[in-house]
C-alpha cells in the first residue's frame with residue numbers, strides 16, 4: 512500500500528491523498544505517512560507544484576532598516592520572536608511527466624542549524640534526491656544554493672542538470688570577488704564559490720525572458736543579487752515564483768519602497784519588487800515566495816498609493 516511510485520503520485524496525487532486520509536482514519540496508514548498530504552501542492556499548467564521546506568532562518572530584525580519597530584512587530588506577528596525575524600525557507604518541487612525539478616537547493620548543512628532540511632521534505636513528497644532531473648536557481652545566496660554539494664564534496668542531486676542566470680553565475684564565480692566585497696562577506700563568497708565550482712561544466716546559463724524549461728520563463732528581478740531572477744509558470748492566469756524579490760509579503764506588500772538589508776542594490780530591488788507586484792495585481796497572477804509563511808502562495812490586492820495587500824490561499 513505504501514509502495515507508491517512517483518508517477519502515480521504525479522498523475523493521480525489527488526486520488527492518493529484522499530485514499531491516504533481514509534487509511535489514516537482506519538488506522539491502516541500511519542499519521543507520519545500522511546505528512547505527505549500536509550505538504551501544500553497544486554496543479555499549475557503541466558506541473559504539480561509542491562512547496563517543500565528547508566526549515567527556518569533566524570535573522571536580526573535590523574534586516575528591515577526602514578521599519579519603525581511597532582509597525583514591524585504588527586506586520587510580522589509570530590514571525591518576530593526574541594528580537595529576531597524567523598523566516599521560512601521553502602524550495603519548490605515541480606513535477607511533470609518529463610521532469611522532477613527543484614527550484615533552489617536550500618542551505619545544506621553549512622549555514623544555519625535550523626535550515627538544510629530539504630531532503631527530508633522531498634522524501635515526504637515521495638521524491639528521492641536521485642530522482643531530481645533539474646535544479647533551477649533564483650540566485651546564489653547560501654540559503655538558496657548551499658544545499659547543492661554535500662559535506663563529502665559530492666553533488667546532492669547527482670542526476671540533475673543545473674540552471675542559473677548568466678549574470679548571477681558570472682558575478683559569483685569571478686575569481687577576484689572576495690577581494691571586492693566587505694571582509695564580513697568573505698565566508699559567504701567562498702562558501703558559494705565552493706558550491707558553484709562543483710557545477711563547472713554542468714551548469715546551463717540563461718538570460719531573463721528565456722523559457723528555461725517548457726512552461727517556465729525567467730523574469731529579471733535583479734537587485735537582491737546582481738542576477739536574481741523570478742520565474743513565471745504557465746497555466747491559468749500564471750504563477751510567479753518570486754525567490755527573494757519579495758522577502759516577506761506582510762512587510763513588502765504594505766511597503767514595497769522599504770529596503771531589505773541583504774539586497775545588493777536597493778534601488779533596483781525596489782523597482783523590480785514593484786514590477787512583480789504590478790504584474791501580479793494586473794494579471795491576477797498568484798505569487799509564491801521563498802521566505803513567506805508556509806505555504807507562501809497568495810494573490811495581490813491593490814491597496815492604493817502604491818501599496819498592496821497579501822491574500823494568502
Ligand SMILES: [Zn+2]
Pocket residue numbers: 652654655755801802
Ligand atoms: Zn533567501
